[in-house]
Amino acid sequence: MRPTDTVSQTQPPILVTGAGRRVGLHLANRLLDDGQPVIAHYHRESGGIEALAARGALTLQADLAHAEGALALVDAVRAQATALRGIVHNASAFTTTPTEPVAAAAMFEAFFSIHMLAPYLIDTGLAGLLEAGGTETPADIVHITDIFAENPRPEFDIYCATKAGLENLTRSLAKRYAPKIKVNSLQPGPILFKDSHTPEMRQRVLAETPLGREGGAEAVYRGLRALLDNDYMTGTAIQVDGGRHLAG
Numbered sequence: 729m730r731p732t733d734t735v736s737q738t739q740p741p742i743l744v745t746g747a748g749r750r751v752g753l754h755l756a757n758r759l760l761d762d763g764q765p766v767i768a769h770y771h772r773e774s775g776g777i778e779a780l781a782a783r784g785a786l787t788l789q790a791d792l793a794h795a796e797g798a799l800a801l802v803d804a805v806r807a808q809a810t811a812l813r814g815i816v817h818n819a820s821a822f823t824t825t826p827t828e829p830v831a832a833a834a835m836f837e838a839f840f841s842i843h844m845l846a847p848y849l850i851d852t853g854l855a856g857l858l859e860a861g862g863t864e865t866p867a868d869i870v871h872i873t874d875i876f877a878e879n880p881r882p883e884f885d886i887y888c889a890t891k892a893g894l895e896n897l898t899r900s901l902a903k904r905y906a907p908k909i910k911v912n913s914l915q916p917g918p919i920l921f922k923d924s925h926t927p928e929m930r931q932r933v934l935a936e937t938p939l940g941r942e943g944g945a946e947a948v949y950r951g952l953r954a955l956l957d958n959d960y961m962t963g964t965a966i967q968v969d970g971g972r973h974l975a976g
């Protein structure tokens with residue numbers, strides 16, 4: 729855990745997990761563009777996290793594949809901030825399920841922790857800071873899940889099942905924390921391909937996507953912005969997927 733800066737005391741920050749690269753990095757940068765202070769959680773060092781620190785974000789390292797990492801992150805945030813405007817759970821791991829059972833078991837435990845246990849420990853551990861914001865407007869918890877949580881792909885079954893668990897936690901926590909905290913999910917579809925996506929895979933995915941293109945991280949930011957700016961939405965999910973959830 730390595731704090732690299734202090735949090736602005738003028739406006740409560742938003743904690744973004746997995747902010748070191750790709751979508752999480754874009755969300756953190758766009759929030760900073762809005763004048764919104766950010767606590768940027770990261771796993772492995774990256775140029776992106778250094779750039780966020782240079783822009784004034786507080787950066788905190790934690791491995792969320794174990795409960796200890798999530799609890800240490802909660803302690804570190806509590807040590808640095810007296811209130812939070814929101815938490816965006818972006819950290820995630822995405823791979824196909826191995827056929828060998830010991831490897832599948834290890835992956836299941838890690839994915840359970842990253843996608844379900846860590847969000848649960850962070851949300852429950854930091855709910856007091858979210859409630860301490862002191863405004864009429866509710867604070868926000870946003871779980872970034874996946875359209876696969878509703879319509880799973882068998883080869884990604886552990887990923888899909890643990891993201892589906894996070895969807896269910898979204899509804900529980902929305903009930904638990906209303907009216908002071910809204911809890912919603914964003915379900916991305918084909919936002920940013922990974923290097924592991926072959927040209928054939930990309931072509932197939934885009935053929936299944938009515939809007940016919942990769943969405944880009946800005947589409948997720950706009951979904952996040954919609955949730956942050958609407959104080960009458962809780963316990964709901966927004967699909968940001970170019971319509972791919974309509975594919976069979």
Ligand SMILES: NC(=O)c1ccc[n+]([C@@H]2O[C@H](COP(=O)([O-])OP(=O)(O)OC[C@H]3O[C@@H](n4cnc5c(N)ncnc54)[C@H](OP(=O)(O)O)[C@@H]3O)[C@@H](O)[C@H]2O)c1
Nearest residue numbers: 746750751771772791792793818819820916917918919920
């Ligand atoms: N990209 C898409 O098209 C797409 C589609 C559907 C859903 N989503 C969801 O949208 C979100 C962002 O997508 P993305 O493609 O940007 O995700 P990504 O490239 O897989 O990055 C996820 C982030 O999670 C962090 N992370 C991984 N393992 C971790 C661990 N053990 N402890 C703490 N952090 C860890 C990564 O940090 P390190 O790299 O340092 O490990 C990275 O910053 C994810 O929740 C993903 O499931 C994305």
